[in-house]
Amino acid sequence: MMKYTTLFLLLLSLGSHATWAAHDASAAKPTALEQEIKEKNKVEKYPRLINLYLPNYILPFYYTGHPYQAIYLNETPNNQRIMNEELKAQLSFLVPIVPHIIKQQPFSLNFAYTQLMYWQVYAKSQYFRETNYEPELFVENYFNAHVSGQFGINHTSNGRGGLYERSWNRAYAQAKLSGTHWLLNIRGWVPVARSASSDLHNPDIYHYLGYERTILSWKFHQLNTSFEVQNLASGFKRGYQKLTFSYPVTSSFSVYAQLFNGFGQSLIEYNHATTSAGIGISLNDWL
Numbered sequence: 001m002m003k004y005t006t007l008f009l010l011l012l013s014l015g016s017h018a019t020w021a022a023h024d025a026s027a028a029k030p031t032a033l034e035q036e037i038k039e040k041n042k043v044e045k046y047p048r049l050i051n052l053y054l055p056n057y058i059l060p061f062y063y064t065g066h067p068y069q070a071i072y073l074n075e076t077p078n079n080q081r082i083m084n085e086e087l088k089a090q091l092s093f094l095v096p097i098v099p100h101i102i103k104q105q106p107f108s109l110n111f112a113y114t115q116l117m118y119w120q121v122y123a124k125s126q127y128f129r130e131t132n133y134e135p136e137l138f139v140e141n142y143f144n145a146h147v148s149g150q151f152g153i154n155h156t157s158n159g160r161g162g163l164y165e166r167s168w169n170r171a172y173a174q175a176k177l178s179g180t181h182w183l184l185n186i187r188g189w190v191p192v193a194r195s196a197s198s199d200l201h202n203p204d205i206y207h208y209l210g211y212e213r214t215i216l217s218w219k220f221h222q223l224n225t226s227f228e229v230q231n232l233a234s235g236f237k238r239g240y241q242k243l244t245f246s247y248p249v250t251s252s253f254s255v256y257a258q259l260f261n262g263f264g265q266s267l268i269e270y271n272h273a274t275t276s277a278g279i280g281i282s283l284n285d286w287l
Contacts, residue, residue: 031145032178032217032287037106040096052284053112054092055244057256062088062118062278068269075164077125086129087119088258088278106142111135118266130266132158138172150174153192158267166202166267169193183286185215205270208238208263217286223247224254224285230264238263246285256282 030038039051067082076082092114101107116132138152150173157167172189189211198205210231217226224246231239240262246254260276263269 029180032183051094053094057282058089059278059280064276068272085122087121089117091115148176182218188212254282
């Protein structure tokens with residue numbers, strides 16, 4: 001079932017914009033990486049500003065077909081069952097620490113923070129069933145308008161401690177390739193500083209979530225589409241696939257839709273497969 005759902009998401013993403021490549025013919029417009037550099041330059045000019053990093057969004061309606069009921073047994077307020085419907089949100093920002101390690105060169109040291117939240121807002125007693133925290137420290141260089149590289153370390157945890165603690169630490173390398181209307185983001189990682197908690201509570205997390213992630217994003221007119229796949233090396237047997245659409249309705253907000261299929265939509269579910277869909281608004285996207 002997971003394989004067929006994956007193929008459906010991929011065909012939907014490709015079929016809906018089969019002509020996106022032709023639309024990229026306008027070389028006069030800045031590339032996605034040039035736009036990214038422009039946003040970072042704003043922060044240098046106004047130090048109190050921060051950059052948005054990963055997509056920032058709120059999905060007031062997010063539906064999961066088969067919630068991970070077993071892991072929450074006797075752990076929810078009044079022992080409620082996990083509802084299929086909930087709110088999902090992500091906050092993510094970047095702060096340049098050293099904007100130019102080498103003078104006049106776009107080679108920088110940065111800190112980023114991402115927080116992913118799942119709120120059982122439709123339950124009788126509302127509660128956050130899972131929150132994931134991900135700080136990062138990395139260096140990044142823009143080689144030209146079409147290529148950038150990034151090396152960093154990140155820690156991801158749900159901060160719960162004890163039996164329900166889930167976490168992993170990684171060192172990663174990332175490359176971005178971009179055109180005027182598309183962006184390819186490829187990241188690979190290796191485990192570092194494995195904690196006793198990680199070995200105890202999620203020793204097989206790399207088996208499920210793998211060592212790599214690829215994101216392809218493109219814009220057709222005003223519609224942004226992204227297809228993300230993690231642990232592609234498993235042949236879609238593990239890892240996950242995510243398809244998102246965003247369409248601007250104002251200069252600040254976009255309508256945002258997300259489809260998810262696979263393992264690890266949150267850390268507590270790293271070894272549990274789900275199929276989910278949600279709709280809401282976003283502040284930014286990959287493009």
